Amino acid sequence: MQLSQKWLFLAAILFIILGLNLAIAAFPEDYDKTLKQFQASKSRADYETAAAGFSQLAKRADAGTLRPNCIYWEGECWFALRDFLRALMTFERVLSTPQSNKEEDARYKAAICCARLNWIQTARWELSRFMRDFPASRHINSIRAELDKLPKEAVR
Numbered sequence: 001m002q003l004s005q006k007w008l009f010l011a012a013i014l015f016i017i018l019g020l021n022l023a024i025a026a027f028p029e030d031y032d033k034t035l036k037q038f039q040a041s042k043s044r045a046d047y048e049t050a051a052a053g054f055s056q057l058a059k060r061a062d063a064g065t066l067r068p069n070c071i072y073w074e075g076e077c078w079f080a081l082r083d084f085l086r087a088l089m090t091f092e093r094v095l096s097t098p099q100s101n102k103e104e105d106a107r108y109k110a111a112i113c114c115a116r117l118n119w120i121q122t123a124r125w126e127l128s129r130f131m132r133d134f135p136a137s138r139h140i141n142s143i144r145a146e147l148d149k150l151p152k153e154a155v156r
Contacts, residue, residue, distance in 0.1 A: 027062045031070065038073055044081060051077035068100035072109075079109060088113035108139040115146050124150055 034057060038050035051074045057063060058070035075090035091113065094106035111126035127147045131140065 027057070027060065027064070027066065031057055031066055034070075035073060038077060041077075041080065047077045047081050065099070065101065068094050068097040068102045068106075071097060072102040072106055075106070075109060079113065082116075084113045084116040088117070104134050104137055104139070107133070108137070108143070111143065112146060115150065120150055 034050060034053040037046070037053065041047045041050055054070045054074035054077065058067050058074065063070060071090060071094045075087045075094065078084075078087035078090055088110055091106040091110040094100055094102050095110070100106070107126075107130050111123060111130050114123035114126050117123075124147065127143050127150075130137070130143050131147075134140070137143075
């Protein structure tokens with residue numbers, strides 16, 4: 001290989017490495033932007049736009065450890081829109097994502113979704129399971145309150 005070809009080859013490798021670093025650096029910025037968009041949401045369209053944004057972020061190859069967070073926040077969008085079935089399905093996706101750092105929050109919201117859907121037996125089971133699995137959670141008082149609100153016997 002001639003000297004000029006070596007330099008061209010090295011320049012190409014450097015360009016690829018720098019390009020990859022720029023793509024990796026872009027994900028946290030995109031995530032933060034979408035999270036701020038969610039937090040500022042006031043209308044149905046705002047929440048739907050944020051949900052679509054989180055869904056797209058979760059599909060990105062560079063999502064890394066933030067993938068479960070993206071799925072979780074998509075679920076929060078559906079929860080805010082009172083689409084509890086869609087929120088529940090999204091929170092369940094968080095729970096099936098390997099190495100999720102959002103398990104506790106997703107389990108909490110999944111249990112609340114079951115209660116909001118009036119799935120009394122499932123809600124009671126999920127809420128009790130949460131108390132067993134996360135006894136020191138910041139959500140524990142809210143979970144107890146949800147359990148107290150449920151009818152004592154399931155409606156058939």
